[in-house]
Ligand code: FES
């Protein structure tokens with residue numbers, strides 16, 4: 001079947017099997033490999049992206065269900081060559097190690113700040129609680145998102 | 160950015176040398192531009208999937224692949240029979256159906272005779288897409304004749320237990336190591352037995368015995384295992400992109416397994432989504448992808464699912480321990496003895512130095528001063544997945560640290576002594592280092608009491624005990640748990656340590672280009688440790704070149720010198736030392752070149768960071784960058800000095816390094832539900848010199864989360880039919896941001912005396928040290944109910960059962 005999904009502002013049209021998962025569409029058909037997958041049971045959150053502006057585990061959704069919808073992935077966070085404050089925060093606060101969970105964590109972090117610009121640590125922990133990180137023990141992920149809350153549009157991140 | 164001590168900052172704001180510096184690799188990761196194995200797509204690439212056994216133990220009577228082969232889009236279906244038919248011009252055996260493990264056992268690539276664990280590889284499909292490959296699996300018909308599975312390690316040695324390894328002609332289920340041993344002992348059995356006999360007879364002494372299980376868990380990195388293999392039939396070159404923590408060692412194994420010439424094999428470990436020891440072994444899936452490309456002539460990708468990862472790849476622990484300690488009633492420890500029944504699964508696939516078949520478990524005597532220790536480990540085969548040495552275990556020091564730290568708390572309870580006081584009475588003293596342990600380890604350096612006092616200070620230990628007493632009076636159950644651990648990491652001296660005969664030394668290569676910027680080529684490989692940053696910092700520290708001017712290359716066997724890889728916290732102790740040594744070689748050569756340029760004797764020169772200058776005339780000197788240009792230029796070089804500024808080194812560590820730490824955990828337990836809430840966790844690590852404190856702390860955070868997971872929720876258990884009860888993330892529970900507290904860290908710095916920069920390695924410290932702190936805290940909380948011990952994981956149900964005085968068995972399903 002033919003599916004058209006607008007990913008990071010660009011419409012992507014492909015013929016896919018009806019059972020194609022959104023995560024596979026994004027990675028294999030659209031070629032955007034920043035979105036990862038880490039489990040078979042929708043528990044890990046490595047595949048988190050946005051559908052119409054809200055975080056979704058893209059392994060729980062068929063590409064067909066996203067037909068005609070807007071998807072935003074980690075590749076869409078950077079605007080005009082400038083990293084999003086959440087991306088900067090992850091660098092500043094050492095919010096990542098292997099980087100595998102990171103795209104999903106950042107998508108949730110950005111969404112949280114869009115809806116709650118000054119979250120408490122507890123609210124951040126709650127927001128990312130559907131996602132697993134095996135490397136960081138979460139503390140620096142919380143710090144990274146707080147950093148972005150404190151530096152909403154800073155230009156002075158270290159490259 | 161903060162520099163350590165007096166490290167000056169570079170133009171880019173990075174410390175020239177040691178200090179917290181943002182990671183180089185983050186730039187690609189935050190943009191979603193990491194390149195993991197599943198991101199590798201080669202032209203014409205095919206996909207593949209593995210059919211796995213639903214049974215833990217069964218004879219295969221027939222396999223019918225015809226319907227799968229007929230499915231459009233399927234390129235090949237391979238079974239054990241197919242592999243038996245492929246002649247292998249190799250060093251090992253004569254066909255492809257079996258492969259060597261890293262501990263000299265053999266493992267089936269695809270089962271031929273019978274299956275020996277649930278999830279074992281039975282057939283392999285190569286197809287145009289991963290969906291078609293999975294569809295084809297459904298069409299393969301396998302007839303099994305089920306056999307009684309051996310799921311309980313204790314059953315394995317029963318005289319009437321079914322024999323698992325009949326393929327080897329074995330008549331019982333004992334694991335036999337390469338030296339023909341079926342039982343592994345260390346320490347002094349006689350003196351330890353005598354010490355226990357004396358203690359038993361002495362009214363001023365006590366003996367405490369405790370059965371302690373370290374249950375089977377799984378490292379479960381966020382990225383599962385996988386590979387992309389391509390054999391170019393014209394050049395004969397095999398390229399393998401793979402999730403490997405040890406690309407060079409794997410290359411050698413593939414040369415042996417596939418009979419391919421080693422110079423034609425290129426193993427590339429691109430970005431790796433976490434390893435934790437899960438990516439040290441060679442798995443059948445990797446080998447099958449190689450066979451897939453040989454059979455089809457196309458690149459073949461294999462990526463396992465999460466359930467395949469949890470059910471078939473390297474598990475960790477599964478140590479059934481009986482530990483006893485003798486002590487005076489004043490709390491002076493006299494002797495410790497530990498007996499272990501070690502469940503190795505169906506194939507002995509442990510990845511560790513050959514001469515240490517139980518890993519470094521015999522470091523269990525811990526951080527305390529007593530003369531007599533002994534342990535005996537009996538390894539057995541069961542119908543479970545192979546593995547055993549994984550999950551940031553420092554070659555089984557996790558089990559060792561856990562058993563001694565749990566035992567010390569049992570002793571404290573028996574003596575009704577504060578566990579902090581008991582530890583302080585027995586900790587090794589600074590003047591005892593280097594210290595020879597009763598089981599033969601030479602601890603390099605430590606100031607244990609100081610570290611423990613720092614942890615107690617941060618925790619506010621006395622205040623916590625007061626609070627606990629008040630709460631107990633009110634019927635509230637708060638617990639405080641301490642663990643003090645010592646690790647031996649950085650394997651290892653090649654005289655005693657090898658894996659499959661490959662000595663554990665690490666090669667390295669440093670080239671300084673004419674402009675004074677350089678490339679460092681490592682034999683080790685990163686799975687998130689940040690090597691591209693920290694190794695540049697080591698060179699920066701030695702040569703004064705800004706870290707941003709050093710490019711670090713790793714993970715590609717064609718581009719890097721030989722070495723054994725990243726696991727067992729060995730990168731900093733071994734390869735980090737190599738980086739320092741190779742940079743010092745460059746510094747020494749630079750001195751000769753500077754002397755030639757300055758027309759003086761090399762002896763007249765003195766080094767300051769980044770520059771050789773003439774003693775007593777500081778203005779007259781040459782920077783390392785100037786020397787780099789001179790070395791590539793037309794300067795007349797002294798006799799015996801070659802041009803250019805390159806060097807190589809192979810570092811053979813003289814000893815292990817011994818990082819240590821003190822952890823304190825504070826929990827609140829709801830006795831009605833058994834729910835444990837970790838309120839605080841204090842971790843004070845001493846890993847010697849810290850190259851990049853930010854990264855050190857990050858590694859500690861990650862390991863603490865592992866400890867919380869293992870102590871409270873992670874478990875691979877089985878039912879008696881052989882079903883794996885932890886085969887998905889629905890069942891294998893990992894800690895999230897909710898279960899993890901806001902870690903409180905401290906540090907002491909006691910450099911290693913034999914490591915060039917005094918660093919000790921920290922990657923596994925927190926995973927090793929933290930489970931005991933959590934468990935000790937929970938037991939402390941519920942000790943008023945008369946509980947002295949309960950096995951991990953301390954789920955609400957298990958804690959509740961322990962409070963009720965019921966026995967808890969966590970490794971097998973409760974019938
Ligand atoms: S891949 Fe694990 S939740 Fe989607």
Ligand code: FES
Nearest residue numbers: 097101133134135
């Ligand atoms: S950074 Fe490795 S899983 Fe989160």
